[in-house]
Amino acid sequence: MSTGSYDVAIVGAGPAGCIAAKVATQHGLKTIVFDSRNHIGKPVQCGEFLPIPEELKNIFPNSARIARLADVPKKFITNRTSKLMLSSPSNHQFEFSLISNIIDRAKYDPYLAEQAEAEGAHIHLQTTVIRRTDSNLLILRNKSGRQIINAKVIIGADGAQSRIAQSIGASYQNKAHDLSPAIQFVMTNIECDPNTTEMYFGHQIAPGGYAWVIPKSETMVNIGLGFRRAFTFTSENAFSYLQRFISSHPANIQRMKKGKILRKSGAIIPMGGPLSKTYSDSVLLVGDAAGHVMASNGGGIPTALGGGELAGIAAAQHIHQNQPLCWYEAAWKTEFGEELSSALGILRIADKIMISDSLTDWCMRLAGPRYLQKLIRCRLPFPVRFASKTFVKLLALLSSF
Ligand SMILES: Cc1cc2nc3c(=O)[nH]c(=O)nc-3n(C[C@H](O)[C@H](O)[C@H](O)COP(=O)(O)OP(=O)(O)OC[C@H]3O[C@@H](n4cnc5c(N)ncnc54)[C@H](O)[C@@H]3O)c2cc1C
Numbered sequence: 001m002s003t004g005s006y007d008v009a010i011v012g013a014g015p016a017g018c019i020a021a022k023v024a025t026q027h028g029l030k031t032i033v034f035d036s037r038n039h040i041g042k043p044v045q046c047g048e049f050l051p052i053p054e055e056l057k058n059i060f061p062n063s064a065r066i067a068r069l070a071d072v073p074k075k076f077i078t079n080r081t082s083k084l085m086l087s088s089p090s091n092h093q094f095e096f097s098l099i100s101n102i103i104d105r106a107k108y109d110p111y112l113a114e115q116a117e118a119e120g121a122h123i124h125l126q127t128t129v130i131r132r133t134d135s136n137l138l139i140l141r142n143k144s145g146r147q148i149i150n151a152k153v154i155i156g157a158d159g160a161q162s163r164i165a166q167s168i169g170a171s172y173q174n175k176a177h178d179l180s181p182a183i184q185f186v187m188t189n190i191e192c193d194p195n196t197t198e199m200y201f202g203h204q205i206a207p208g209g210y211a212w213v214i215p216k217s218e219t220m221v222n223i224g225l226g227f228r229r230a231f232t233f234t235s236e237n238a239f240s241y242l243q244r245f246i247s248s249h250p251a252n253i254q255r256m257k258k259g260k261i262l263r264k265s266g267a268i269i270p271m272g273g274p275l276s277k278t279y280s281d282s283v284l285l286v287g288d289a290a291g292h293v294m295a296s297n298g299g300g301i302p303t304a305l306g307g308g309e310l311a312g313i314a315a316a317q318h319i320h321q322n323q324p325l326c327w328y329e330a331a332w333k334t335e336f337g338e339e340l341s342s343a344l345g346i347l348r349i350a351d352k353i354m355i356s357d358s359l360t361d362w363c364m365r366l367a368g369p370r371y372l373q374k375l376i377r378c379r380l381p382f383p384v385r386f387a388s389k390t391f392v393k394l395l396a397l398l399s400s401f
Contacts, residue, residue: 006032008315009138009151011129011164013040016287016304016311017157018112019069023312024155025119029319032149033113033121034140036128041109045267047184047214047222049197050301051100052080059294059377060302063335069305076108077101078216081197086372088364089202089357091250096373100197102216103301129158132167136282153315153325155284157308160268162289168280172291176229178272180209180298183238184224185246186216186263191255194218199297200225200249201364203357207231209271209298211245220262226269226298231355238266269298273344274337279325284311292332294340295347297376303340307332343378 008024010017013035024031051059053067060066079102086094113123127142132154140147156164160179165171172178198213205211208231214222225242246256270291278285286292287304294300314328353363364372374380 003147004032004149006030006149006151007319008032008153008155009034009149010155010157011035011138011162012157012159012287012289013037013109013113013123013125014157014159014287014304015109015112015301016289016292016308017155018109018116019305019308020155020157020284020286020312020315021116021121021123022112022119023309024315025116025121027312027316027320029316031116031121032151033116033123034127034129034138035123035125038126039110040113040123040125041106043263043265044105044186045182045184045265046105046301047212047224048078048103048105048216049081049100049212049214049299050103051098051299055099055377056302060306060336060339062338063306065309065335066302066306069309070302072101072103072108073111076103076111078104079194081195081215083196084373084376085196085198086364086376087198087200087251088361089205090361092361092365094364094369094372095196096369098197098373098376102197102214102222129163132164132283151282152319153282153284155286155311155315156289157286157304157311158289160270160288162285164283165275165285165289168277168283168285170275170277170285172270172272172275174230174272178228178270180226180228180269180271181238181266182209182224182226182269182298183242183264183266184222185242185261186220187223187246187256187259187261188220189258189260190219190221192218192221198251200245200251201354201360203231203354203360205245205249206241208351208354211242211249213251226271228271231351269293269300271295271298271347273347274332274340278329278332279314281325284314284325284328286311290332292336292340294343294378296343296350296378303332303336306336310335339378342380346375346378346380 007029208228209226211225292303317323
C-alpha cells in the first residue's frame, strides 16, 4: 500500500474532470486524476450531440465560458446537423432549426486529457476510487493493489453514480425516478438525413425519456434511448426497448433493414437536476456527478465543460487565497443554474404528460415547433412554478372527463 499528497485529486477523466485538472494545474496546483477505464473516452457512452457555440450562447446567456469551451476544434467534428425533428407517439413530426456539431468523443476526450497533462496534471488510468474518507483520503485500487492518497481538495467528476457525491451525502434519493438507464448503438449502412437529428417520444418507445437518431455521416448514426424505471410497468430493459425501436418503429423499418451494428454501449444519465449540494469543506462535484445535465434533453457536455473550469478555479482560489469552496456553487448557479432549473421544471411537467401517449401527442401538437424548440432549449414561455400548477390543474380537469 502506498500513499501520496496532492493539492487536488480528481476522480474521473471525462470532460468535467479533464478541464478541472487543466485549470487547477495552470494555477500551479499539484494535481492528480484517477479513472477506472483502460482508455480515456472509450467506450463512447454519448450521442456526441453538442450545439454550436452560437446556440449555446442562446441556451446559456449568462455563461460566455460554456460557448468558449464548446468551441471544439474541427478535427473532432464528424458532422453538423442544422435541424432537430421531434416525433410524437403517433409519429407526428415537428421540425425546427438547432445547429449542432456531432463530435467524436473517442478522440475529443483524450485531447482534453492531453491538454491537462501538458499543463502538468498526472492522469492514472485503470485506477478505481473505492471511497473517500471523512478526513479527505481517497482509497484506490489499481494493478499494484490498494493505495491511499490525500488531497486538500477532491473533485468528484465520476459521473451519474458518483461515489464522491455519496461521500458528502449528496445523491438522488429516488433513483428509479432521477437516474435514466441509457443505451446506444453505432450503426452503419443506414440511409439517413445527415442534416437532421431526430428525437422520438412515446411510452412504448422510451417511458420517461426518448429515443434519438444522431447522424455521424450520411450512412452512420448514433441510435439510442434513455428511459426511467419509475415510468415503466414492466421489467423490460433499455436494450430491449432499443431493439424494438430499431426493428418496428415506422421511421426505422425500411432504413434500418440493412443496418449493421458497429458498437453497443450503455450508461446512466442523471435526470433529477443539480444535486442539492455540490460542495463541502474539501470536495467539489462537477459534470454528471453534480447532476449538471439539461433535464429537458439529457445533454450534459456543455455544463460538464463549464462546471469543470469553474471547479479548477475554485480549487485554486481555495488553496492560494483561502476562499471557501461555496464560491463554486454560487458561480455555477450564476452561469447556468437558472437554465438547469428551468429544464428540470420542464421535465417535471413532461413527467405528468408522458404517462399517456395520447396526452403527449395532444400537448406536442398544441405546443408546435415554436414552443417545442423553446422547451428543448430549456426555456418555458412562462414561469416554471406557474406552468407546473396550471398543467396539474389542466390534467386533473382532463382526467375528470
Ligand atoms: C447514452 C448517452 C448518450 C448521451 N448523449 C449526449 C449527447 O448527445 N450530448 C450531450 O451533451 N450529452 C450526452 N450525454 C451526457 C454526457 O455524456 C455526459 O453529461 C458527460 O459525459 C458528462 O461528463 P463528465 O465528465 O461529468 O462524466 P463522464 O464523461 O461520465 O466521465 C466520468 C468518468 O469517471 C470515471 N469514473 C466513475 N467512477 C469512478 C471511480 N469510482 N473511480 C475512477 N473513475 C471513475 C468513469 O470511468 C468516466 O471516465 C449522454 C449520456 C449517455 C449515457
